[in-house]
Amino acid sequence: MTSRSLLVSRLDSPRVLGYLLVAPAAVLLLGLLAYPLFLGIWLSTTSATLGKAGTFVGFSNYATILADPTFRGAAFYSVFYTVFAELGKLVLGLALALLVNQRFRGYRSARSLMLLPWVAPTVLSALAWLWLLDPQFSALSWLLVKLHLIGENVDFLGHPWNARITLIVVNIWRGLPYFAIGYLAGLQGISKDLYEAAAIDGASGWRQFRSITWPLLLPITTILVAFSSIFTLTDFQLIWTITRGGPTDATQVFTTLAYQRAITGGQLGEGAAIAISPIVFMVVLAYFVVRSVRDR
């Protein structure tokens, strides 16, 4: 057997070819995802500071951050931010998908336009929002004042709860297209026959939604919510650009606090522990994604 035919026969083997095809992706995943993740976990168990490797300290960094009210506040707002942003994106994304799933004049353009918040660079859109939310020069406040709906500018970012809610609204605006486009794909996969049959049986629009649309959209909902929750829980740019975690640490989240403590403060070990701590939530979300994909 010539060397060429030997090579061909080896490549014909599914096991060899399979491993070869998977290898580049595996190397990338191991190098760019697994290595930083395990390095982060390792760092979180050390007393490392910037430029110093530190020593193994076990779970001491975790004990320290759990006793830290700033971390507990950041953990609270991270979860609050994620839960309410996801709820908002789910409801509004589904409504938007149902709307653009209709055939109306310009529906193709509407579908394209709806993606804009998602494709715009996050920092740019955050800067645009910073202007829109400015306590003195906000176009939103100006409009509401002109419409005589309010008497003076809204202080979107100057009070803890205003700032917390405002950031959730901005996150919903940014992530809405992800849900809308996902649901649109899901809606288009539902057979029209089902709706026709239901209509013949006299089912109302709400009943059709409740008994056909929503159940058939559940698998895609799981995937959308899970992936989006991971993005939201690890959101950094929007918050850092708009509030830097203020006022009074009210909008501090895992990522901003980890950055502040590890990079500008130099406490790598503790910063890594803060960054790693949401991994518990992420593992749960990843489990649902994997299970949902398998079920399909």
Place this chain on the structure above:
Amino acid sequence: MSHPDRRRFLELSAAGIGGAALAGGLPALAYAADASPFKPEKGASLQLLRWTGFVKNDDIIWLANTKKFEAATGVKVEIQSLSWPDVTPKAALAAQVGSGPDIIMGWNDDPFVYPDKLVDMSDLVDHMGKAHGGLYDNARSYCYDTDVKRWVAFPVGCTGNAVNYRKTWAKEAGFNEFPKDLDGMLKLARALKKNGHPIGFALGHAVGDANSWTHWILWAFGGKQANPDNSIAINSAETVHALEYAKQLHETMIPGVAGWLDPNNNQAFLAGQISMTMNGISIWYVAKDSSPAIFADMANAVPPAGPVKTPTVSNNFTSAFIFKYSKYPNAAKEYLRYMLDTAQATEWVTGMRGYVTPALKGYSELPIWTSDANITPYRDALAHAKYDGYNGRPGKAAAQALDEFVIVDMFADVCINNMSPKDAAKKAEQKLATIYKRA
């Protein structure tokens, strides 16, 4: 304040380069290489990371002087500029990976976060201090690391802070001159508010502007973050008085200051929305170009003194540090020596019209500082300055407390969260105790 003797400064200037070189006319004369103790390594080239100037002439003159240095020494210098808050994380990254720019011009306590990674600058500091009338105390606070017991950075200077206000509105409020004490300033602020001209000081996580005014008020009442042995001192009667004052001052402010980041006070002042703020001199220059009417009506003043009776200013201090991974530490020191030597620094400071107040006292004699009464308050910014973490040891703990906005948030807790001053001081004490323990 005491300034170095003018005659001594002029002698030093003349000995170094001569008047023609001062004007930039004879750059070759300006390079007194033989007199310098720092000999660049053969084939040296440098990378400098610095902050982008808020004043156009800053970048232009710094680059022109760098070109002169290149021509005189043959050492190429590549300059990378970043927005000022982005320098700190970039410097941290360089410290961590052990690779990057040879020299970084960073901020405040940056060098104290990774002192082991930095070249000993004691010889350069000693040389320049002797040649230029000594250094302000603040330079030592930000560049001499008491843990490793050496100068880990070369003190360049500060972008000083002063109070900026509208003269006409102050006169309408009954103040022909800016008050010299905090009681007077509160009266002025109340009168301005009554006349429909609120004041505005940043109280969000604004790295420069929120830290500057809150520290000024804290120190003006005698409040201290820590004691010299680094025990926490924030929970004191002086701090409580400072917070009570701030609460009253906040009531005269435009709504929304707790959401302000660094650009907001500039924008509001230049739009005529507020009558008073605290800022670097850049706000005055921007007004000159963009808002001539406001420029004509604005003035800059030394921040009024509180019960401690002397001005207490918080500035953004900038220093240059060389990483040990640099192959050319001597070239880097020579570059810094050259850039801050009389000919170059005179041109730089004069061209910026006082945007950076040099840490070398000799430069306080430059004519630019008295060429306009609105520039003079910035000359004295370092003479009146205290340092982050005052009155504790400068270092990692103070740096982290500043990064975490402990003082700013203590003020904001009182002003916007309706927390009592005592509770806010206690909360800050707990935060500081955690930070100082881990640092």
